[in-house]
Amino acid sequence: MSNPSAETLRRTSLYDAHVAAGAKLVPFAGWEMPVQYAEGIKAEHINVRSAAGLFDVSHMGQIETTGPQATEFLQSIFTNDVTRIPVGGAQYALICRDDGGVIDDLFTYRMGESRYLTVTNASNHQTDFEWFAQNAGNHDVDVIDRANEYAMLALQGPAARDVLAQVIDGMEPERMKIEQTTVAGRVALVAGTGYTGEDGVEIMLAPEDAPHVWDALIAAGAKPAGLGARDTLRLEVCFPLYGNDLSLDVDPISAGLGWACALETEFIGAAALREIKADGPARKLAPFVFTGPGIPRQGNLVLKDGAEAGEVTSGTMSPSLQVGAGMAYVDAALAEPGTAIDVDVRGKPRSAEVRGKPLYKPAQ
Template structure:
């Protein structure tokens, strides 16, 4: 996601707090964002073992209200918004007019005729224009509230225990994808039991003017500040796609294993999603050399795809990648990834690479290295 060179970088309400915490700042999607504080591996490990907090206030928030809100969202998304009860959230897609995705989003139902959409930071203007263009037939009001909200993601196995003494709601009764109003450290907030790391946790929607106070309270609990670097390694281990890498307006989204997001209903651009995908996103494990986005993937010396995301996994201790492979060649067990002119063996593995152990089970289970992808 390239920045526009003629425009100054935007700053979240926590920019000064990041500098005080020693963050290394980088341009990202038009924003000046922290990539790391203590180091990517340390921040990654903190989230896997205890808890970390991310500033994701660069994300966009749209309010959708009115008698036609549900019908409107049913039309512009692929998932079944009608199944959302008040106080629940749902992962969803905005399909394009001519194939691919405008964005992948989260939908939160705040009231009987009220929803909040969270969209990717680099897509805020594009998504807003796309949605506004579809409002005509519906009795609905669409409002961009991105400047009003700060968004903090508290993620990790100890997130609930650390937050509970400072919240006025029984967090243990809130299941995954819950969305509710409460206070945290005496500050009014909305909490959602959602996240992007493969761990338990809560995303905190707070008025931008009060974000710094909440952030400092979280750090005071010993929660580790974490930047974009750890956010990327965590989401990749968990097999989560990133818009602009695994999804785009040019890629058929059903190249992924996220077909469950598409329900059998009328929606914008359905004819394009009904067509078969020409590619497949698969997981790859390498032995030594970490692959990067764009590296060629080969089958018996023939290029059959490319890496969309890759890293050296801090949790698993070996390089991993998601790759977009031509559909006819997507079922092989072994590939080669070309790294700086040299081919390195890569084994197809089932996504996710890492899955948090459930209560009553043993520690993190490693996925079998030559299994078929889970569809």
């Protein structure tokens, strides 16, 4: 029973709810998280595409940046143009090293004129916080680790807003907006964001309030969905995952995230990215689908006419498309949609075709 590695894993405040719902719990970024529930990944995936799924993403971290120079400071480390976030708005950005290598990708909410809340990937939270603190330097800001103060739920799917409407007191946030409101009687931040390509919201609230709100959303019609479905959902809409598609070894331009890089703001890494953009990246992150049998997996090599021409960074059996699908860094000349490639799946070359983004377009 006592697995030594399990003792050090953290549990979210929803652990008991997951066990009660028949979750299969696995170690993930230092946390014991539900990878799936009793119905399984495919059913959870389809439910998010057709109705409403509820995810516990409390493992994700939060950093608050506040103070007179909060905007200038974040502008210096975020790739995107922070000045374009309205108060109550949200923005996707990356943080990079000087050489353009990606430290993390994150969503930031502007809570006030000089107050921001940034959501970090669980595995990167500590690194991110140290990067913030280290670069805050001579800016007049406070950088505060808020990871322990928030649980986080993601309610996603075409019916997500109908489910939320039954338990929210006040306005639902528009897409890319955040509202401080009350959900099932508990104070919460509700944002019109997510990681599935579907409409829906993310809810940040006190950990001790999360079980009550979880139960209320389930009672209102949402079904639990685990990290397995979260991964297949995000992959179908080509959202990158840090640790798979993003890392210190790749830059945002090669990753197809140039739209989130306002180079003129001269953030850390901007000079390197400008050079990569001018030269054109050697490899580009390209979505693809298999045209025959098989499932691509992270680490599989991409072949063109038998020669190595890239590497798969994310791969799965797409529950919506019902084919093997993934994303790979491929030689730039092969990144054009329609290009035929092969993927070496443990010694078997499998036929694939490069596609445009997204691989699956949610119906809305």
